[in-house]
Amino acid sequence: MLQFLADPAAHLAVNPLDASSLLAAFGALGIAVVLFAETGLLVGFFLPGDSLLFTAGLLCVPGATKGPQLELVQVLPAALVGALAGAQVGYLIGKRGGRALLRRTKRKSLLEGVERAEELLGTYGHGKAIVLARFIPVVRTVLNPLCGVLEVPVRSFTFWQVTGGAVWTVGVVLAGYGLGSSIPSIDRYLLPIIGLVVVVSVLPIVLELFRARRARRHGGDK
Numbered sequence: 001m002l003q004f005l006a007d008p009a010a011h012l013a014v015n016p017l018d019a020s021s022l023l024a025a026f027g028a029l030g031i032a033v034v035l036f037a038e039t040g041l042l043v044g045f046f047l048p049g050d051s052l053l054f055t056a057g058l059l060c061v062p063g064a065t066k067g068p069q070l071e072l073v074q075v076l077p078a079a080l081v082g083a084l085a086g087a088q089v090g091y092l093i094g095k096r097g098g099r100a101l102l103r104r105t106k107r108k109s110l111l112e113g114v115e116r117a118e119e120l121l122g123t124y125g126h127g128k129a130i131v132l133a134r135f136i137p138v139v140r141t142v143l144n145p146l147c148g149v150l151e152v153p154v155r156s157f158t159f160w161q162v163t164g165g166a167v168w169t170v171g172v173v174l175a176g177y178g179l180g181s182s183i184p185s186i187d188r189y190l191l192p193i194i195g196l197v198v199v200v201s202v203l204p205i206v207l208e209l210f211r212a213r214r215a216r217r218h219g220g221d222k
Contacts (some may be wrong), residue, residue, distance in 0.1 A: 022048075022052060023052070023055060023056055023059060023068060023070065024068050027068065027070060027074075028056075028070060028074040031052060031056055031078045031082060032078040032082035033082065034048075034049070034082065035049060035052070035053075035086055035169070036081075036083075036085055036086035036089070037086065038086065038140070038141055039082075039083050039086035039087045039090060039140055039144060039165075040087060040088070040089035040090040040093070040144065041086070042110065042145065044086075045107075045109070045110050045113065045138050045141040045142070049137065049140070050135075050137065053168075053172035053173050053176065054172050054173070054175060054176040055176060056075045057072075057075070057172065057174060057175060057177035057180065058177070058179065058180040060072045060173075060176075060180070061177060061181050072173070072177065075173055076169070076170060079169035080165065080166065080169055080170070083134075083165040083168065083169050084161065086144075087144045087161040087165060088144075088161065089144075090141070090144030090148070091144045091145065091147055091161070092148060093145050093148065094144065094145025094146055094147065094149045095148030095149070095151070096148070097145070097148075109138055110138065110142065113138035113141060114142045114146065116138075116139050117129075117133060117142045117143040118146065120133055120136075120139065120143065121143075121146070126147070126156060126160065127159075127160045129143065130143065130147065130160040130161050131160055131167065133164070134164040134167070135168060144161065
């Protein structure tokens with residue numbers, strides 16, 4: 001049975017920006033808490049959702065890494081609960097708090113996330129944007145409250161956020177598990193692989209947004 005909490009002394013050294021550190025300290029429970037904060041609370045925009053899920057998948061492979069041993073039967077439900085509950089709470093916060101809540105922060109990265117989230121909604125519509133946002137750091141933090149601000153129907157939002165949340169969490173965890181199962185001594189390549197996962201997940205959407213923005217600018221020049 002996986003222990004959800006490690007030695008209390010380890011908590012003193014936990015690094016919230018390091019997926020391996022979080023998983024070593026808190027196990028599957030940490031996955032649920034981190035994903036809830038990242039997708040539901042604006043203060044969690046800096047947390048490592050993609051790398052956390054991918055690393056958790058790797059740690060589910062017996063002997064694949066030197067880190068703590070996790071179990072898929074605990075990791076997948078924890079990831080789903082954290083991501084889905086967080087998105088729903090974020091939507092409710094946006095619906096009740098309004099756009100002022102998103103604009104109150106002075107953090108440039110968060111404000112840029114709001115801008116990209118609005119571009120996603122404008123380019124793809126509610127359903128596709130909610131699903132795609134799951135794969136973009138910061139954007140997945142701000143899009144949920146933004147949907148509440150824009151009064152996206154709750155049934156529509158819930159359907160699409162559950163769909164996107166399931167694809168994101170299960171897909172990234174299983175990608176890590178599959179890679180850990182197929183590559184011996186994957187510990188040696190862990191950091192570059194995690195970096196590549198983050199870049200690959202973001203790059204296609206960033207390029208699409210760039211093309212859409214450039215198209216609007218050219219359209220306005222006519």
